[in-house]
Amino acid sequence: LDQAQDGTEFLAPLVELAARHEPAVADIDIPVRLSDSVTLSTMHGCPPGEIGKICRYLLEERGLHTFVKCNPTLLGPERVRGILHDDLGYRDVVVPDEAFGHDLEYADAVPLLQGLRKTAEDCGLEFGVKLTNTLEVENTRTVFGPAEKMMYLSGRPLHAISVNLASELAKTFEGRLPMSFCAGVDCFNAPAMLAAGMQTVTSCTDLLKTGGYLRMLQYLENTRAAMGAAPDIEAFIAESAGTAFGDRAASARINLARYAAETREDRLLRKQTFHTSSSKTARELGLFDCIEAPCTDGCAVDQDVPQYMQAVRQGDFARAVEITQKDNPVPAMLGRVCDHLCEPVCVRTHLDEPLAIRHIKRFIMEREKRPAAGSEPNGPKVAVIGAGPGGIAAAYELATAGFRVEIFEQHPYAGGMVGGAIPTYRLPVGVVEQDLARIEALGVKIHYDRAAGRDFRLPDLRREGFDSVAVLVGAQLGKKLGLEGEDAEGVMDALHFLRRARERRPVATGKRIGIIGAGDTAMDCARTAWRLSGGEARVSVIYRRTIDQMPADREEVACLLEEGIEVVEMAKPQELRITDGRLEGLVCRRMEYCGDRDASGRKVPHEIPDSDFEVPLDTLILAISQHAVLDFFDGEAVTLNDWGYIAADPVTFETSVPGVYAGGDVVN
Ligand code: SF4
Known part of the structure; x- marks a missing residue:
């Protein structure tokens, strides 16, 4: 602090050094005081008494304008968790009670800050707060070692919490408490923070992202655009608030309160908007x-x-x-x-x-020009079993390399699970044919209605002169729950339901439809069932975890909720209610999170005793995963992996049966 207030001893040798190269430097009047203000950055758990003492020392004995950095926990557990979990959907982030317990509480902070403002006033100085530190949350990731109990949340969710804390402080102090702001600031929200009267807006990690310091240009561009015709920040604050120019504090408060409310609903701050689980690459960092x-x-x-x-x-x-x-x-x-x-x-x-x-x-x-008929391959013959995306891809690569390829498909159309089960609102009729046209132009033949295991077996293909066989049949057999009564009327497998819908001969479902599962197939089933009923049916997706844990594509989950389809969260199927061979309902048990996590950091759901409840149903669709069906090897023992799928060499795709290759879902 001494040196920051009088840097003569450091400055002199530097000036002398510079003057050796450019003598005029010696004549420049360089201030020896580095700064007349200081920001006290307190650690999590810093006792309030100490914060007060240090601030008073900085004001009274050092004569420095002083800002103290506050923790977001100041907003209190209810508001912090409400914004984090309910408003923004970060339900998997746990803010433990102890994070609040050892930090300054709002009721204690107000008199402390008032006292420090008075001290500053008496010293002819300014005192304010900087918002905020990171938020202490339970360590559930693998970035820190397991011995670390806490990790530190920043970025988008912290932005909303800290803006709301700022708004609360502005209300309490009637806009007279100077503030600076740094939580989750980026080029998009910086103008709003300036309009909210923040004295300084600071950005740090944002500049570590792509673009580096060049990103700062966009801060200025966006601020300039937001300011419109306002000649300066003061006018910008007043104009944004729609108030008369003059009462800066009142205008800034209006802007801040409005922006605080917006952050709680901002789509870009919500967890669901971004899939960040794979935002890192395992690739080695190269020079370029x-x-x-x-x-x-x-x-x-x-x-x-x-x-x-x-x-x-x-x-x-x-x-x-x-x-x-x-x-x-x-x-x-x-x-x-x-x-x-x-x-x-x-x-x-x-x-x-x-x-x-x-x-x-x-x-x-959609703008592709269809290919003209192409070459006539003359290489060895290869049979591809299955005309799904995997089969078409294999046929394309093989035909391009000169092999004579024939595909055997069990259905009267191509596409496999994609072409047969994905609803037409996602995959319109004709799209599969577009990809097929390319392989047909390469001379690939497709035999429809030829099911492996039913119409032919491996030895038959060998007899027909196929040198190699590529098995790309996918995983077509729906898994069961393992409950009694799964063969009752009204209980069905997702692929059967979806295929029938796509073939325009939908199964009758009644008006109460349940879907078990949380992946894309479950979303397809729910949205298809809802459409088939003309929006009349009560469709419920039953899931043993919470919505934010669903593995389905974010967009699909958002569409599901937008269409008003119910998700019964934290519910585990226990028993099927069957009367006269027909489904009547599903008994589920409530689940809860108890704080433990699996190896990947996911919260583990636990059963709540005596919590069973029944979901009345006419139809239950099981969308929980599929098995592979491998009945065409005809006695030739193919080696399976631990999960019951075909074991194939990861590089060559060859199986334990010579000349037979496998890929896609059948090797999982
Ligand atoms: S949409 Fe799919 S195929 Fe296309 S680039 Fe992305 S991951 Fe690859």
């Missing part, structure tokens, strides 16, 4: 890392996303299609229903939202 786009890493087919996006940007859609097709054998299908793992890792999330990579693929594929 930026050249390898993370979207390509995230994509299962290593799609060259930047290249096709660039072509789209230039308006060259034909070229974009060409680039896409180079890596991707089924781009029309994937443009519609890919789980788009490229998007959560998109660096654009460091600014606002990921680029719509999948939607843009769909856009360009």
